[in-house]
Each structure stands twice: as C-alpha cells, then as structure tokens.
Amino acid sequence: MGGKFNGRNKRSDAFAMLESCHRRLEQRLDDLLRAAGAVARGRSRATHLDAIAEVLDYLERAAARHEADEEESVFPRLDKRKTGRLVTTLTNEHKMHRKLAKKLRTVFSNFTAEPTTTEGASLLRIASELDAAYRGHIDLEDEQLVPVMRDLLSAQDLSEILSEMQNRRRGRVQGSKERRNGNRRASERRNTDGRRASDPYSSRHRS
Numbered sequence: 001m002g003g004k005f006n007g008r009n010k011r012s013d014a015f016a017m018l019e020s021c022h023r024r025l026e027q028r029l030d031d032l033l034r035a036a037g038a039v040a041r042g043r044s045r046a047t048h049l050d051a052i053a054e055v056l057d058y059l060e061r062a063a064a065r066h067e068a069d070e071e072e073s074v075f076p077r078l079d080k081r082k083t084g085r086l087v088t089t090l091t092n093e094h095k096m097h098r099k100l101a102k103k104l105r106t107v108f109s110n111f112t113a114e115p116t117t118t119e120g121a122s123l124l125r126i127a128s129e130l131d132a133a134y135r136g137h138i139d140l141e142d143e144q145l146v147p148v149m150r151d152l153l154s155a156q157d158l159s160e161i162l163s164e165m166q167n168r169r170r171g172r173v174q175g176s177k178e179r180r181n182g183n184r185r186a187s188e189r190r191n192t193d194g195r196r197a198s199d200p201y202s203s204r205h206r207s
C-alpha cells in the first residue's frame, strides 16, 4: 500500500502530504480496531475509551480535512473526460466514510459508563466496516488517483494544491461545510434579490 509516492516522507509537496495522511489514517484505524476489540472482549480500560475518542476526533477533523483536500483541491483540477468514473467513485466513498464515522460516534456516545461486550461488539462491527472501506479507498487512491494526478496535473496545479492544503491546515481555506453554507446564503441572497426585482409590488414599494 505504501511506496506509491516515490518514497517521499516530508510535507514538501502535494503527493507527500496525501501519502502522510493515508499512512496516518491507517495507523488510526489500527488504534480504533485494537481499542474497539478490547471493549468487545470485555477488557476495556479507560485508555481504550480514550483511544476511541481520539480516533473519532481524528476522523471528524483530520480525515475530513484530507477528504476536503481531495474533493476541493485535487478532483476539480482533473479532467473528467480522462479520469472516467474514478472521481465519482472516490467522492461516493467519502460520503460512505462520513456516514460510518457518524454511526460510530452515535454508538460511542451511547456507551454506558462501563460498556458491555454487546456495546463493544456493536462498535467493533462499525469500526471494521469503516476500516475495510477506508483501506479499499486508500488502495484505490494510491494505485489509481496518484498516477492520474502525475499524468494530468501541471507543476502549477500541484503547487496550488499544496498551497491550498497548507492553508486549509492553517484554517485559511473554507471547509466544504462552510463553503456549502456560504453558497446557500449567497443563493438565498440572490433569490431574495431576484424576487424583489421581479416582484412588482416589492419594486413599487422600493422606489
């Protein structure tokens, strides 16, 4: 799974950042499965619950940000005529990851003070599903997305992608949610303005 990025290990370019996110995600998934397994076997300690909470935070912030890197910086720069269904497939898989992470959060939030093996098994089942989904996804990106990026993107594209990724980590690039909310507000403003402009009653009373 590793080694598809020519062995870069610094955050010096977009490929290195993507690789480092993938490797960290795999480590976090290992942590999650280990901790969820301990709860499912009735051997949970506070450290296992802390580990699950940390991985959930990671999934909701860092992994979500990594997917924003791909959806907002990488995918829009790829020529859809040359990538076939790859981008659609990866985007749909991101949606599935978010759905599973949300389910995981719900199950974890409903844990009793001393979680039972049944509660643990339920968490482990979703964690295993998420693990399988992410690992297949990462393989697809390492095997197909990265070569496609190398083929299709210019040095300028890659430099802009890196800069957007770095800004996203400094909080300078709007996340997808903020962007969606911003777009919705802008669209509401446009609709309101449009209604005003086309509404004779309203325009009469404006003048």
Ligand SMILES: [Fe+2]
Pocket (backbone or CB within 6 Å): 067, 070, 090, 094, 137, 141
């Ligand atoms: Fe992805």
Ligand SMILES: [Fe+2]
Pocket (backbone or CB within 6 Å): 018, 022, 066, 070, 138, 141
């Ligand atoms: Fe990725």
